[in-house]
Amino acid sequence: MSTTIALDAFGGDNCPAVEVEAAVAAAREGLSVILVGDRDRLAAELARHDLHDIDAAGALRGLPLRVHHASEVITMDDTPSKVVRSKTDASMPVCFDLVKLGVAQAVISAGNSGAMLACGLLKFGRLKGIDRPAISASVPRPRGQCVLLDMGANVECKPINLVQFAVMGAIFARTSHGVARARVGVLSNGTEEGKGTELTRAAHRALSAHPSADFSYAGYVEGKDIFKDRVDVIVTDGFTGNIALKVMEATAVAFAEQLRAAVEERTLSKVGALLMRPTFALFKQRLDPDTYGGAPLLGVEGVTIISHGGASPRALLNGIRLAGQYAARDLTPALRLAAQAHKDLFAAAKREESAS
Amino acid sequence: MSTTIALDAFGGDNCPAVEVEAAVAAAREGLSVILVGDRDRLAAELARHDLHDIDAAGALRGLPLRVHHASEVITMDDTPSKVVRSKTDASMPVCFDLVKLGVAQAVISAGNSGAMLACGLLKFGRLKGIDRPAISASVPRPRGQCVLLDMGANVECKPINLVQFAVMGAIFARTSHGVARARVGVLSNGTEEGKGTELTRAAHRALSAHPSADFSYAGYVEGKDIFKDRVDVIVTDGFTGNIALKVMEATAVAFAEQLRAAVEERTLSKVGALLMRPTFALFKQRLDPDTYGGAPLLGVEGVTIISHGGASPRALLNGIRLAGQYAARDLTPALRLAAQAHKDLFAAAKREESAS
Numbered sequence: 001m002s003t004t005i006a007l008d009a010f011g012g013d014n015c016p017a018v019e020v021e022a023a024v025a026a027a028r029e030g031l032s033v034i035l036v037g038d039r040d041r042l043a044a045e046l047a048r049h050d051l052h053d054i055d056a057a058g059a060l061r062g063l064p065l066r067v068h069h070a071s072e073v074i075t076m077d078d079t080p081s082k083v084v085r086s087k088t089d090a091s092m093p094v095c096f097d098l099v100k101l102g103v104a105q106a107v108i109s110a111g112n113s114g115a116m117l118a119c120g121l122l123k124f125g126r127l128k129g130i131d132r133p134a135i136s137a138s139v140p141r142p143r144g145q146c147v148l149l150d151m152g153a154n155v156e157c158k159p160i161n162l163v164q165f166a167v168m169g170a171i172f173a174r175t176s177h178g179v180a181r182a183r184v185g186v187l188s189n190g191t192e193e194g195k196g197t198e199l200t201r202a203a204h205r206a207l208s209a210h211p212s213a214d215f216s217y218a219g220y221v222e223g224k225d226i227f228k229d230r231v232d233v234i235v236t237d238g239f240t241g242n243i244a245l246k247v248m249e250a251t252a253v254a255f256a257e258q259l260r261a262a263v264e265e266r267t268l269s270k271v272g273a274l275l276m277r278p279t280f281a282l283f284k285q286r287l288d289p290d291t292y293g294g295a296p297l298l299g300v301e302g303v304t305i306i307s308h309g310g311a312s313p314r315a316l317l318n319g320i321r322l323a324g325q326y327a328a329r330d331l332t333p334a335l336r337l338a339a340q341a342h343k344d345l346f347a348a349a350k351r352e353e354s355a356s
Numbered sequence: 357m358s359t360t361i362a363l364d365a366f367g368g369d370n371c372p373a374v375e376v377e378a379a380v381a382a383a384r385e386g387l388s389v390i391l392v393g394d395r396d397r398l399a400a401e402l403a404r405h406d407l408h409d410i411d412a413a414g415a416l417r418g419l420p421l422r423v424h425h426a427s428e429v430i431t432m433d434d435t436p437s438k439v440v441r442s443k444t445d446a447s448m449p450v451c452f453d454l455v456k457l458g459v460a461q462a463v464i465s466a467g468n469s470g471a472m473l474a475c476g477l478l479k480f481g482r483l484k485g486i487d488r489p490a491i492s493a494s495v496p497r498p499r500g501q502c503v504l505l506d507m508g509a510n511v512e513c514k515p516i517n518l519v520q521f522a523v524m525g526a527i528f529a530r531t532s533h534g535v536a537r538a539r540v541g542v543l544s545n546g547t548e549e550g551k552g553t554e555l556t557r558a559a560h561r562a563l564s565a566h567p568s569a570d571f572s573y574a575g576y577v578e579g580k581d582i583f584k585d586r587v588d589v590i591v592t593d594g595f596t597g598n599i600a601l602k603v604m605e606a607t608a609v610a611f612a613e614q615l616r617a618a619v620e621e622r623t624l625s626k627v628g629a630l631l632m633r634p635t636f637a638l639f640k641q642r643l644d645p646d647t648y649g650g651a652p653l654l655g656v657e658g659v660t661i662i663s664h665g666g667a668s669p670r671a672l673l674n675g676i677r678l679a680g681q682y683a684a685r686d687l688t689p690a691l692r693l694a695a696q697a698h699k700d701l702f703a704a705a706k707r708e709e710s711a712s
Contacts, residue, residue: 142614142617152545155545155551155552155553156553156554187599188595188599189508189511189594189595189598189599189602190598195511196511196595197511197512197595198512222599222602222606223599223600223601223602223603223604223605223606224602224605224606224609225606226603226606227606227607227609227610236599238545239544239545239552239553239596240595240596240599242545242546243543243544243545243578243579243592243596243599243600244579244599244600244603245579246545246578246579246580247579247582247600247603247604247607248579248603248604248607249579249580250578250579250580250581250582250583251583251603251604251607251608251611252607252611253580253583254583255607255608255611255612256611258498261498
């Protein structure tokens with residue numbers, strides 16, 4: 001079955017120009033995309049790309065791209081409940097409807113991430129057996145990537161949530177990064193048993209006591225292990241994960257800026273920097289969040305990619321590619337299966353929780 | 357009054373060689389240091405520095421350096437209770453005793469940080485009005501530094517703890533970094549009011565409702581604000597703070613390694629890198645944790661500096677200098693005064709806590 005991606009054309013800070021540019025580029029690569037949002041504004045934006053022939057069904061001649069009209073827009077101020085209850089014809093929730101109708105197989109938006117979470121939960125529904133979905137990020141390493149979750153869907157977590165994140169992260173690492181049997185760690189303030197919080201200790205006990213066929217549990221890990229080839233997946237609550245991810249991004253930016261400032265201070269360094277320019281460019285690309293494009297929301301009944309508001313056309317294009325890959329590689333069915341296969345682990349984690 | 361620093365000579369991974377080297381360097385700068393630990397082993401180590409003349413009182417001729425015997429050593433496996441109850445003649449607790457006796461004015465150790473916390477609490481005692489001490493880190497920025505606390509003394513915190521960390525951080529920023537009236541933020545997963553956890557929201561309410569003469573409250577901050585000139589102090593629980601600090605260090609190391617690898621890939625880049633070498637060296641020094649040397653434990657009745665186990669002689673020397681500065685600038689009395697001056701804020705924060 002070919003895969004079609006529903007793209008919320010009114011999500012990002014520079015919508016719909018960025019979305020349309022990304023969608024056109026994706027369609028030119030042969031990816032099937034539906035641009036969801038105000039038909040007239042999208043027609044005007046598509047005309048800038050010399051795409052004038054939108055037929056009555058919203059299809060564009062010659063490209064696997066079409067427009068699906070939605071009359072409203074979700075803003076950053078809309079509460080999740082408002083999104084679902086009263087803005088039913090907004091571009092974001094309509095994307096989810098298109099997947100439910102079988103017209104598309106994945107959703108991507110650079111809009112309000114709380115609203116994306118609400119739509120994922122209420123339109124797609126939770127995966128059976130998973131209590132809370134999680135936002136996953138993949139940090140590039142010299143070899144492979146490190147999957148981090150949760151990056152902010154759940155600011156307060158229970159041990160069962162971390163245990164389920166471990167299972168979902170392992171399946172995601174297999175589907176997305178080709179890791180046959182992921183090594184999974186729990187993020188903590190030290191690797192010794194006594195470290196961590198009540199939350200991490202209970203998750204650690206459950207994961208230690210119940211081995212899984214789908215992943216090996218590596219115990220507590222620290223911040224440095226994100227960049228080492230020690231684990232493939234790191235689980236944490238959404239508060240800590242969100243802060244860790246933002247600190248990581250901010251440190252990389254600060255490092256690059258300080259390096260640039262240091263280079264400016266010396267003439268010979270400037271010459272050196274000129275010679276190093278291609279290296280810096282390569283390096284920047286490796287670290288650039290745009291290279292990755294979007295974070296999947298794992299644990300809902302459909303492929304859902306959350307991109308950031310400031311995403312560039314290139315970032316969104318990469319997000320569309322990812323959405324297509326996840327749908328084509330059957331990420332959701334694999335997660336559904338794993339949730340069932342780990343019923344005993346989840347039951348044990350819940351017993352652990354009520355015992356403590 | 358001149359300031360003397362009690363240095364635990366058996367704390368770090370390479371003790372006592374590193375400690376002796378740092379102490380000798382500090383004494384040669386005119387700083388007064390007491391090396392605490394096994395007298396014979398210290399005499400042997402000092403002999404390598406051509407310092408043979410230790411008199412019966414432990415003093416060395418010609419340098420403000422002396423040895424104070426302690427028969428035992430705290431290991432990384434010693435529990436805090438063991439340290440305080442049964443290892444009473446270990447080098448670490450003896451350092452604290454020397455301060456209590458008025459012989460020294462500050463303690464520094466690269467040993468077991470849990471044991472340092474226990475000694476600080478039980479030998480020095482908590483500052484009146486402060487419920488829990490915090491470990492503080494100072495992150496260098498192009499202009500000034502950002503004080504982060506708690507970096508790991510308290511993995512689980514209450515709102516009152518974060519409020520007290522705000523006061524202590526502000527006083528520390530003034531005493532140590534010359535910031536007249538610090539801007540203080542609470543670390544969160546977003547800057548909007550609704551973000552954060554129960555803990556951060558309660559601390560945010562208390563700090564918003566009760567202005568202080570000693571600092572201005574700037575609300576929620578994110579990871580990126582560590583590197584921006586937006587706040588001078590960031591407070592968080594010790595679990596999140598420890599992870600944020602380690603992620604920051606790990607990202608800087610990973611960035612540097614990937615840059616080096618990228619340089620190696622291209623000949624012209626190698627030439628460029630040669631020309632840039634002095635810049636890299638300057639840059640490395642700015643980021644090198646050794647430049648800072650140790651983290652003060654704020655909230656106990658005496659200057660206590662926790663250095664890391666792998667500290668180099670240069671790091672420990674910097675830690676000794678810091679310890680001397682904090683003692684000379686009356687950090688502890690300033691914190692004591694501030695705790696009293698903020699009684700109303702603390703009472704309000706506790707009411708906030710019991711109401712929620």
